[in-house]
Each structure stands twice: as C-alpha cells, then as structure tokens.
Amino acid sequence: MPVSSQHKVYLPAVARDNQYVLAEFVLSDELVARFPAASDAPYQALYQDLAQKLFELTDQFGLRNVHFIANGKTPVVRFHQEAYVLQTAEQILFFYNPSYHEAHHSFFDATVRARKISLLFLATEQPLRSNAASFHQQVTALLTEFKNRLALADLQIKVRDHQHLTYDLFAKAKGNKESYGFKLRSIDARYKARNCELPKHSALTYVIVNLPLSRRLKEQVAIDLQSNAPYLPLYQHVYDQFVSACQQEKLKHLAVLANGLLPLVRNSQFDKSSHGKELQMLGFNHSIESGQLISDLQGEKLVEMMQLVIFATPADQTDMGYGRFMNEVESALRRFAKSVNLQPERDDLTVRFHQHISYHN
Numbered sequence: 001m002p003v004s005s006q007h008k009v010y011l012p013a014v015a016r017d018n019q020y021v022l023a024e025f026v027l028s029d030e031l032v033a034r035f036p037a038a039s040d041a042p043y044q045a046l047y048q049d050l051a052q053k054l055f056e057l058t059d060q061f062g063l064r065n066v067h068f069i070a071n072g073k074t075p076v077v078r079f080h081q082e083a084y085v086l087q088t089a090e091q092i093l094f095f096y097n098p099s100y101h102e103a104h105h106s107f108f109d110a111t112v113r114a115r116k117i118s119l120l121f122l123a124t125e126q127p128l129r130s131n132a133a134s135f136h137q138q139v140t141a142l143l144t145e146f147k148n149r150l151a152l153a154d155l156q157i158k159v160r161d162h163q164h165l166t167y168d169l170f171a172k173a174k175g176n177k178e179s180y181g182f183k184l185r186s187i188d189a190r191y192k193a194r195n196c197e198l199p200k201h202s203a204l205t206y207v208i209v210n211l212p213l214s215r216r217l218k219e220q221v222a223i224d225l226q227s228n229a230p231y232l233p234l235y236q237h238v239y240d241q242f243v244s245a246c247q248q249e250k251l252k253h254l255a256v257l258a259n260g261l262l263p264l265v266r267n268s269q270f271d272k273s274s275h276g277k278e279l280q281m282l283g284f285n286h287s288i289e290s291g292q293l294i295s296d297l298q299g300e301k302l303v304e305m306m307q308l309v310i311f312a313t314p315a316d317q318t319d320m321g322y323g324r325f326m327n328e329v330e331s332a333l334r335r336f337a338k339s340v341n342l343q344p345e346r347d348d349l350t351v352r353f354h355q356h357i358s359y360h361n
Contacts, residue, residue, distance in 0.1 A: 012171035041110035173344030232299025252291025
C-alpha cells in the first residue's frame with residue numbers, strides 16, 4: 001500500500017457529520033445580584049436577560065442554531081433527518097440535520113439557581129469539516145461580544161469544540177459502495193490551515209462503537225437466569241473478543257461498557273471517572289504507555305447495547321492526521337465482528353469518530 005494511502009481512511013459517503021461548540025461559565029453571585037428576585041420565580045428575569053443577550057447576537061454573527069441552557073443537564077447532539085429536542089433527568093438530546101434545521105431555544109427552571117450557564121452552538125454550514133474553523137471563529141467572536149455586554153471582570157468561559165463522524169462499519173455490505181478518503185487531521189492543524197489560531201488547549205480523539213445485543217449474539221454463550229449475574233458471560237465474551245482484536249492492532253486504551261449509561265470521554269488529568277444514573281465519565285490518560293482497560297459489566301441486567309471505546313494517544317497521530325489510526329481501528333473492529341459472528345448484511349456496527357478540544361476563553 002502506498003504511504004499516502006496508509007494515512008487515509010475511506011469512510012462511506014453516507015457518513016453523518018456533526019459539529020457543535022459548548023460554552024459554559026459559572027453563574028456568579030455578582031450576576032445574580034443584578035436582578036431582583038421575584039417570590040414565585042426568582043431567576044426568571046436573570047435567565048431571560050442572558051438568553052436575550054445571546055439571541056440578539058446570533059444574527060449579527062451568522063449563527064442559526066443556538067440554545068441557552070440553565071438547568072444543569074448535559075447536551076448530547078446527534079444527526080437526524082427530523083429535528084427533536086428530548087429531555088431526561090440528566091440530558092438534553094438535540095437531534096438535527098445541519099443542512100436545514102435552525103432553532104433558538106431556552107431551557108431553564110426559573111425557581112432554581114443553576115450552577116453554570118451553558119450556551120450551545122450547532123453548526124449548520126455544509127460541508128461541516130471544511131467550514132469548521134469559520135464556525136469556531138463565529139462562535140468565539142460572539143462570545144467575546146457576549147462577555148463585553150455582561151461586563152464581568154473575572155468571567156471565564158470554557159469552550160468545548162466537538163466534532164464527530166458517524167457511520168455503519170458495514171455500509172458497503174448494505175449497498176452503500178461510494179466512499180471518501182479522509183486524512184482526519186487534528187482540529188488544531190485544520191484550523192491553522194484556515195488562519196484560525198487556537199489558544200492553549202487540550203485535545204481528545206477517540207472512537208465509540210455501539211454494539212446492539214442481537215439474539216444471535218446472545219445465543220453464543222450460556223445464560224443462566226438463576227444466577228446473580230446471568231448476563232456476565234455474554235458481556236465477558238464480547239470484552240475478551242474486543243480486547244484481543246484491538247491488542248493485535250496495538251490499540252491499548254480501551255473501555256467496554258454494559259451498563260446502559262452514555263459514555264462521556266475525558267482526559268483523566270482533569271476529570272476523574274464517575275457516573276450518574278444516565279451518564280458515565282470515562283477518564284483516559286494517554287501518557288500511560290502500557291495502556292488502560294476500563295470495563296463496567298453489570299451482569300445482573302440485560303442492556304440493549306454495549307459501548308466499545310478506543311482512545312487515541314499522541315503516538316496514534318501522524319503528521320498527516322488520524323487516518324492510519326482509524327485504519328487500525330477498522331481492522332480491529334472487522335476482526336472482532338468476525339469473532340462474534342456479526343453479519344454485515346444484517347447487523348449494524350455504528351462507529352463514531354470523535355475529535356474534541358477545550359480551553360478557557
């Protein structure tokens with residue numbers, strides 16, 4: 001294989017693209033004190049004023065899908081042909097198609113003081129990857145003006161830029177033959193090429209794979225419903241095959257989850273692993289050369305889907321990007337799929353390639 005081909009991964013043309021920027025700041029006493037509290041809805045005026053300031057700026061900076069969040073819930077963004085916003089106890093799920101969905105919404109409880117304010121900006125300019133730097137600059141320009149209007153001397157806004165590509169590993173077997181080659185350069189390198197200089201920041205690159213637990217997969221192991229953890233043999237079987245397949249590709253930072261929670265990947269130097277009722281924070285440290293194996297296999301309950309996580313280290317990035325890394329990931333996943341008898345024409349193995357940067361503005 002030519003050297004240039006080794007650094008490109010060919011993804012299905014039907015792969016779905018998403019980008020969003022999440023900006024967050026702590027709600028200070030100084031800001032709260034500016035707004036007299038009504039007895040029945042003490043924070044109504046505060047939240048409405050902040051949301052109004054935000055939405056007044058969106059037209060000026062050309063941003064068409066923006067949301068104000070002050071209820072402590074974690075935004076989760078996914079591609080969908082129809083626009084939906086669904087709320088659970090811990091999440092706000094935004095489903096949208098960047099090609100044509102636009103929206104401005106506020107989410108808050110006027111009776112509760114939020115710990116932090118979240119401003120969510122969803123990218124809408126296609127193609128998203130080519131326009132990612134421009135979108136980021138639009139958001140940061142808006143945030144600068146937003147800070148000026150708040151006039152808080154010590155205000156720090158944490159900016160997180162999330163980008164992901166989502167596709168079915170078996171898309172070709174289902175008739176989607178067309179593919180595009182990606183080098184998958186780092187966000188920093190792509191932005192520099194478009195004259196967008198980032199401040200000092202942290203970066204994460206990783207893959208999350210969704211594995212539905214089909215009947216055929218369940219039948220591969222004996223499940224004793226009389227035991228305390230009847231599904232543990234099934235989860236352990238998936239774990240063993242996945243880890244073995246990844247280790248053959250020298251992929252060492254891995255997680256296998258069978259707990260029904262949504263994984264959020266973070267750098268363990270800043271965020272420790274933890275979980276709530278719906279979300280699980282996974283902390284990886286790429287400086288551990290021997291690798292990390294994280295597992296949470298709750299064998300007492302049957303989950304609909306397992307999550308498999310592969311975390312990229314600096315050694316996985318070449319001067320050309322993460323194309324080689326993703327070729328290794330795909331090789332490992334195809335070996336894993338064969339070992340657990342997945343059928344490409346019938347089964348889905350959803351792969352989501354994440355790139356993420358964060359810094360304080």
